[in-house]
Amino acid sequence: MSGRARTYLDHNASAPLEEEARVAMIEALGTAGNPSSVHAEGRRGRALVEEARDVVAQLVGAPAGGLTFTSGASEAIAAAVLGWRGEGAAVVSAIEHPAVHAAATRRGRGVQVAACDRQGVVAGVSLSRAVERAMEENAGPPLVALMAANNETGVIQPVGPAVREVRRIAPEAFVLCDATQACGRMAVDMAALDVDAVVISGHKLGGPMGTGALVVRQARGDEIDALVPGGGQERGRRGGTENVPAIAGFAAAAELARRRLGTGWTARATTMRDALERRLAGTIGGLGIAGQGAERLCNTSCMILAGARAETVVIALDLAGVSIGAGAACSSGKVGGSHVLEAMGLGGDAARGAIRVSSGPATETQELERFAEALEKVMVRMSVRAKSLA
C-alpha cells in the first residue's frame, strides 16, 4: 500500500471509534472497579455505568430506568424477543436484521412476516395484516418488530403510523423497534414512536464494538425475563459484571452523536450522497439505487451494478484503498442472498451486484469522489474484461 490514507465508507458495518470514546474507555480502564463493590473503586465504576445509562437513554428520549446494557444490538434483540413473557405469535417485517428473524423463530410461538413494497418500506397496512394473521393463529397480543431504518438500504420505516395501526387491532402488542442504524443518524424518540422497546448498538455510532442497549418502556419492564440470569446486575435484567470501560466509551459516543444531530451534518451527508448517486448514474450504465424513491438515512446508498459481482467490486475497491460493503454481505463477510433486496423484488442477479456505501459525520466530499473514480475505473475494467471473454 502507498502511504495514501484509506477511504472508509462502511459505517453501517461499524463506524470508526470516536476519539472521545477512546479517551473515556482508557480512563475507565484505569480507574473503575466492579460496580457491585462498595469501595471507592467500585463506586467509581457504578457512577460511570449510571452516568452512561442516562446519556445513552437520552439518545432515544427515554428515561434511564428502562435501559439495560448488553453486548450489542444482537443480544438486545434476543433479550427482548426471547425474554418477553407474552404468549402471542411474533410479527416481524421482511427487512428486519437476521438477529430478529432468528430470535422470533427460536421463540417458537409462530411467526408472521410483514412484506415491504418495492422501495423497501413496510407500510402500516402490511404490518397490521400480519398482526391479524398472527392473532388468528394465536389469540394473544403479538410481539411486533419493525426497525427504524434498514441497514442495507438505509430506508427509513414509518414506525409511528405503523404502530398506530397495529395498536388499533392489538393495543397490548409488545412493539420492538431496532434503531441500530438510525441512532445518531436521525432523531429517534421512543415515546413519539409509541414503541415498547428500542435497540441501540454502540459501534454503529462511534462507540466500541460489543456494546449495546435494550431500552424498555417502564410500564412494560416487568414483562421481560432476563436472558442472562446472574448476580442481579442491571437491576436483575442481565447478569454478569458490567463492561465498564466499554459502557463509558459507548456513552461518550452516544453523547457526541446526540449533539452532532443538531449540527446539520445529516443534511450535508444527504446532499453529498445524492450528488454521488447523480454522478454515478451518468457514468455507470444501468446503475440502480435500492429504495431511492423512499426516505433514506442520510449516509446510506445501496447501489445495484448491473452484471457485476459485488464481492469482486469490493475487493477491487479495497485494493484501491476504498472500503465499502457488499449489499448482501452476511456477518461472515461472504456475500449471500439478501433477504432485504429479495423482499423488495430485487433478488437474483440484481442482489449479486449490490454494494453498500455508508458514510459518517466526518466523511468529506473528496472521499466520495475518490470512491466514485475508483468505482468507475473498476466498472470499465470489468466491462473490458467481459467483452474480451465474449
Ligand code: PLP
Ligand atoms: N440490527 C441492525 C439493523 C444491524 O444493522 C445490526 C448490525 O449490523 C445489528 C442489529 C446487530 O448489531 P450488533 O453488531 O451490535 O450485534
